[in-house]
Amino acid sequence: MGLGTRLRKTLAATLLAAAPLAVPAAQAQDRPLRLVLNVGLQTLDPIAGPSFVTRNFSYMVFDTLIAMDGKGEYRPQMLDNWRISDDGLTYTFTLREGLEFSDGAPVTAEDCVASIRRWGARDSLGRRLIAATKDLRTVDARTFVLELGRPFGLVIEALGKPSVQVPFIMPARLAATTPPTTPVSEVVGSGPFLFLRDQWIPGERTVFARNPRYRPRSEPADGLAGGKVAKVERVEFVNMGDPGLRAAAVQRGEVDYLEYAPIDYIRNMQRDRNLVLARARGYAEIVGGISINHHQPPFDNVLVRRAVQQIMDRQELIAAEGVPTDLARPECLSLYACGTFYESAAGTEQTRDTSIARARELLRQAGYRNERVVFLQPADSALINPIGLVMLDRLKQAGVNLDVQTSDWSSHAQRWIQRQPLDQGGWSLLPVVYTGFDLANPLSNPGIGYNCTNNQPWGYCDPAMTPVIERFEAEPDAARRREIAGELQRLSLQQANFPLAGQFASPAVWRAELKGVIDFGFPILWNIERSAR
CATH class of the missing domain: 3.40.190.10 (Periplasmic binding protein-like II)
Structure with missing residues (x-):
């Protein structure tokens, strides 16, 4: 332990011993x-910004059509009700009466349609919902209809998605005119709090x-x-x-x-x-991982990605966090968070016994020639920083030529969503943490849901996964969807789309x-x- 760390801990222990004010x-x-x-907090737009801090901000000032309750069930929120046609292809949504935005304008069906379209151009689950949609139209000021062109079994789950990115409702004048990757110019929501920009x-x-x-x-x-x-x-x-x-x-x-x-x-x-x-x-627990930029060599090579997967020793990574043993799940290998509905062991045999020696061998087989790898390290995140430090050490041991660029999370998050070459501010690897909410559903899972969408910077595309995702989308039976989710996990782990660092509670x-x-x-x-x- 360094001197600075000891001094901080001594100061904190002294303060902790003091009587409360x-x-x-x-x-x-x-x-x-x-x-x-x-x-x-740096980014104020929940669609343009893929960070938890932006999500937390957005729940203060925006509201959602549908919300998840404490049991994981979906209830109307801004909606008064919804109706589903007998064939399961037409959903009619009706807003509650009297809803207003913070600028005094009424919330209308037009606002909902524009917000859903903007979210659906950005979010993994949203994109898939929009792709299955034949028509999304207003009926009157409080009613709109979503008509599917093909079966899609997760309409309510999509509109009630609880975490990044959340389909919050904002005025149509902003949602319809602002690209989903560009932050909106105003923060105008219909949530329980007002954002005081002049004090930000x-x-x-x-x-x-x-x-x-x-x-x-x-x-x-x-x-x-x-x-x-x-x-x-x-x-x-x-x-x-x-x-x-x-x-x-x-x-x-x-x-x-x-x-x-x-x-x-x-x-x-x-x-x-x-x-x-x-x-x-379960859903509330943390899962560490590493975001890989598949657009940038050498990570367009699956063998190099598998080498990264091999450096992910969950015992060591979670130990770096210092998590008490009763809050740690280093044995969890599921790509979906353990303790959630789709938890699976499918395909996890290739990640059970990680090895730096095996990582070196995979790099040799890949023909790795010491290419520069830009590793973004978010030093200000108490959760991510320890995980990143272990990853850096193990990558160096495996023989990866690292260019470590340390900064705050918000700065790295801005670079993360870009696709610049390495010599123009691009990146290769970024340690991240997600919650079980984000990983629980295959269509929102960062290792599955963005497959072949060309919508996010990690940019993976496995043609073998596409028809399996389509089967999952169309399946109305939850138990059968769980089986298909296992197939998707096996394919994702084979491609090393999103290597995991282990699951733990950080209450x-x-x-x-x-x-x-x-x-x-x-x-x-x-x-x-x-x-x-």
């Missing part, structure tokens, strides 16, 4: 609710106020569904890079909620009666005086209020 009850109610996110410090602080125009549903809040009642007047997202300082800040009550509890401090936090750690697992933590916190798997800040002490 006493705050008068009236002052506590007036204080903003402060959330520390894993990384700073990119990467440092984001401020929200309660949206007086928002009309929550009457049902109790449940997961992402039900009544999104904003019970605090002001919310702040703050960036705090040092994990020890994050831990100390929440313990002292200087912040209220950490998106992820710093792993080194979890045991201490579990013993602190002033803190609550999230218990959500959120919040102050015990917060009431109504929804333990879902990522921050949900409606329904929360402070109890007076």
Whole structure:
């Protein structure tokens, strides 16, 4: 352990031992609710920006037609109802009455159609839904119809997709005129909070106020569904890079909620009666991986990608995180998150016993000639940085010529979505983390869902996978879809589209005086209020 690390841990331990700050009850109610996110917020558009931090921002200010509840079931949210024709090809959707955007304009069916089309040009699941759609049209101000041209068994799941990228609804004047890779010029949503742009410090602080125009549903809040009642007047997202300082800040009550509890401090936090750690697992767990740019040599060669797959020792990668053993799943080999519906062992035999020696041999067979590999390392991410450091060490041992470029996650995320050559700011490898929500469905899984779409920078295309995906899309029976999902996993692992780094829980933590916190798997800040002490 370096001197700087020891000093930070000593400081954090000292702060953690201090008594929590006493705050008068009236002052506590007036204080903003402060959330520390894993990384700073730079991109405000949920379709253009593929990051969790942008997703978290977007749930504050936008709303969705359909939402997933705490049991993983899909419920109407902005919608009053939907109807499905007897042949399963026509879906009629009706909005709730009285919905408004933050600028005072009513939410209409036209806004929904434009938003779905924009999302559907970007998201993996959305693209497949749009490809199966014969017509998407408005009927009146509150009603629109989605007519399929061929069977597609996941219409509701697609429109209720809970994580990146989410089909949030925005005004048609923005959604219909802004390309999906270009951020919209205004943040105008119909969600429970308002974004205060004049107080935004990119990467440092984001401020929200309660949206007086928002009309929550009457049902109790449940997961992402039900009544999104904003019970605090002001919310702040703050960036705090040092994990020890994050831990100390929440313990002292200087912040209220950490998106992820710093792993080194979890045991201490579990013993602190002033803190609550999230218990959500499965969909809520973290899965590390490495994004490979298939457009850039040498990773257009499957043998080189398999070499990367061979350096992914899950035991070592998860150990680098320092995760307590009861929160780690190094044995999980499923490309879908373990503990979710499509979890599978199909094709995992080739990833069970990883080996640097085997990686070297695969590079030799591939004819690797020491080509430069640009590795983007997000040093500010407490979750990604340790995984990336282990990957770097093992890649070097395998003989890969690495050009390591270290920066903050937001900067790397901007480069990640580009396709520039290496000598013009391009990239080769980027360590990433996803949640079980993102990996649970084959059509949204980064190792399957973007196959041959030419829609994302990793750019893989396996012709053998295409007809299997089409069978999965068309299959109405969930049990049969699970079997097909296993076939897709086997094909993806053969091509080493998205090598995994292991699954573990990195729970959120919040102050015990917060009431109504929804333990879902990522921050949900409606329904929360402070109890007076």
